[in-house]
Amino acid sequence: xxxxxxxxxxxxxxxxxxxxxxxxxxxxxxxxxxxxxxxxxxxxxxxxxxxxxxxxxxxxxxxxxxxxxxxxxxxxxxxxxxxxxxxxxxxxxxxxxxxxxxxxxxxxxxxxxx
Numbered sequence: 309x310x311x312x313x314x315x316x317x318x319x320x321x322x323x324x325x326x327x328x329x330x331x332x333x334x335x336x337x338x339x340x341x342x343x344x345x346x347x348x349x350x351x352x353x354x355x356x357x358x359x360x361x362x363x364x365x366x367x368x369x370x371x372x373x374x375x376x377x378x379x380x381x382x383x384x385x386x387x388x389x390x391x392x393x394x395x396x397x398x399x400x401x402x403x404x405x406x407x408x409x410x411x412x413x414x415x416x417x418x419x420x421x422x
Contacts, residue, residue, distance in 0.1 A: 353408040360398075361409060363389045370400065374412055378405040384412070 353376060361373060368389055375385045386400040387409075399406050 351410065351413070353410055355408045356406055361387045361389075372412060373409045375399075375406045375410075376408045378407055385409075 361371065364371070370386045370388050370390075372384050372386050374382065376382055385406060388397055388400050390397065
């Protein structure tokens with residue numbers, strides 16, 4: 309079963325009959341879908357015009373992403389999830405416009421010697 313099929317099943321079986329309003333912030337199923345979607349998109353650029361990052365868990369304040377800036381440079385930037393925070397929700401560094409983003413790759417792990 310593909311990750312996309314899992315997301316589709318969650319949408320059909322759980323989210324289709326959901327009566328709660330907190331789906332986008334507290335619902336475990338919503339967060340699981342987000343984690344699967346970001347895992348599937350790792351290594352692929354996501355235009356900011358299409359979608360912005362969402363928190364992985366309730367209460368998460370910020371996370372770092374790989375970004376492409378308006379200058380064409382690739383860099384890292386924090387995305388702030390707290391709309392009531394000092395700078396509000398959005399990219400922490402507002403000097404250069406972020407055009408696209410993607411989750412950071414998994415850290416390097418040295419292979420065990422046999």
